[in-house]
Amino acid sequence: MTKLLELNNVTKVFKGGTVALDDISFSVDAASPSVIAVAGESGSGKSTLGLITLGFLEPTKGTVLYKGQDIHKLRGEAQFAFRKEVQAIFQDPFAVYNPFYKVDHLFYEAIKNFKLANSKDEAQRLIVEALESVGLRPDETLGRFPHQLSGGQRQRLVVARALLLQPQLLVADEPVSMVDASLRATILKSLRKLNDEYKITILYITHDLTTAYHVSDYIMILYKGSVMEAGDVESVIRDPKHPYxxxxxxxxxxxxxxxxxxxxxxxxxxxxxxxxxxxxxxxxxxxxxxxxxxxxxxxxxxxxxxxxxxxxxxxxxxxxxxxxxxxxxxxxxxxxxxxxxxx
Ligand SMILES: Nc1ncnc2c1ncn2[C@@H]1O[C@H](COP(=O)(O)OP(=O)(O)OP(=O)(O)O)[C@@H](O)[C@H]1O
Ligand SMILES: [Mg+2]
Structure with missing residues (x-):
């Protein structure tokens, strides 16, 4: 089986001695894209796992492979492909916006950087498609500045941008914890759709087991950087076996x-x-x-x-x-x- 992503015995020790991840091995099969929740209390190492997967942090020990190659040794085309195919969504949708640019900029920049379109018309078509697929109306979002949109709209724009790049892996770290409850379901539905329709594997990082249950296929429960329990979400949540x-x-x-x-x-x-x-x-x-x-x-x-x-x-x-x-x-x-x- 081809592995899309492979973490082999990954340990992350931060300065000061905090062991955020402790010998984690975890892989994602390329053939069966799924939504995998990474859950656990604050400080259990969830975000560290996400950042290591994205290549933003280097493991202290162990390796991270993407399609069989060490992500810290990627060069040229392989590095370009990794940057396009592995995308992230974070907790604060405002963080990715420059307040002085209209939101369109976020999309055009991605299209330019990753050479997604050959003409302005094609770019426009891609953007409209991406917006509509997350339930946003282009006429209500394009041409606006970030502060003119609601938190839920902003977060859905980030999901749409991720979709535009047609990633194979999406790391979503607490994507709904800053939007209010009424919009949470819509955003989680968009995420689920990215998996169901576009076959994107999603690492859904959350401290919230309720949303993890509703949106994921599988779950791994972290405690102090170690996996306590893992498996299909239905079994783990409905009939947990680990005392934690x-x-x-x-x-x-x-x-x-x-x-x-x-x-x-x-x-x-x-x-x-x-x-x-x-x-x-x-x-x-x-x-x-x-x-x-x-x-x-x-x-x-x-x-x-x-x-x-x-x-x-x-x-x-x-x-x-x-x-x-x-x-x-x-x-x-x-x-x-x-x-x-x-x-
Ligand atoms: N850059 C850093 N430098 C030092 N320690 C860090 C750093 N980032 C995280 N840690 C520590 O590593 C541990 C794991 O942190 P991490 O952010 O991965 O937890 P988390 O599960 O995402 O928590 P939360 O639910 O609060 O987001 C914590 O003890 C944290 O204080
Ligand atoms: Mg975190």
Whole structure:
């Protein structure tokens, strides 16, 4: 199977010693484009994973390959292709706009840089197509300055711009956390559409398990830079196996899953505890056993299911080889276009 993206044993240690990512291996199969949520609490390493995937940060250890090539060694055409094919959407849609340019500039610049059109007419046609595909009316958006648009419109423009480049991989880091609830669903629908219709693989980075559930096919749950649980979103969210995931899911409201506000208190990492050789969650885990403090648990398949959990509760079950949760994603059936809830 050809890999679109491959992270091999990636560790990122920031100055000061923060281990933001701890030996993560994760790949994305080129043949089955899907929406993959990267979820976890604040500080769990989600954005670091996104930035490393985009090549904006270099790993301290390990490699990142795009179509089999180390992204930090790309030159010439391969580098150009990477820049076009791997796009990003961030939390703050204002950040990508220069306030002195009309929003059209964002599109024309992309068209020029990536040589997407041969004439002004063709450029115009591409822009209109991209806008309409995210539910924006060209006459209501083009010719305006960024401040003349709503937050939701601005974020959809960013999605449209990404679409224009026809990327193969889109890293969306908290794309809806700054837009209000009523627009969240529209933007998430546009993202879902990029996958369903244009076959773009999306890494959807979020701390919000509700939207992750609605928009993604697969999910990986990070805790202190390590994967705690991963698999198809339906299994992981509806029937979490890792005590950390169970706790996360218990602590959020689930209007459509008939769940209520947490019966258990949410746990917020305090950053003060020393991470030893055992499971990072051991000190907070209600099921902790002595083995948990001795060695990092591998990723087990609980009951041979289509998901893995890094937890000794499942000792004796098969483990995931190479710890590449992406291998797992490629083998599970793709979710059909899911309805997206308003909030
Ligand atoms: N440039 C940096 N320099 C030093 N430490 C950093 C840097 N960027 C991130 N970190 C640290 O690395 C850890 C992971 O940060 P990261 O931004 O990846 O978390 P996150 O899961 O995206 O959190 P959030 O949900 O708050 O966005 C945190 O402890 C953070 O303080
Ligand atoms: Mg972040």
């Amino acid at each position: 995931t169970q706790l996360l899911i218990d602590s959020i409201p689930w209007p459509d899953l008939q769940r209520t506000w947490g019966q258990k208190e949410i746990i917020i990492p305090d950053g003060t505890e020393v991470i030893g050789k055992g499971c990072k969650f051991a000190s907070r885990c209600p099921h902790v056993m002595s083995i948990c403090r001795e060695a990092r648990p591998p990723l087990y398949f609980p009951n041979g299911e289509s998901r893995v959990a890094a937890c000794y509760l499942y000792e004796g079950q098969p483990t995931l080889s190479r710890d590449d949760v992406g291998d797992l994603f490629a083998t599970v059936a793709h979710k059909q276009a899911a309805p997206v809830a308003a909030d």
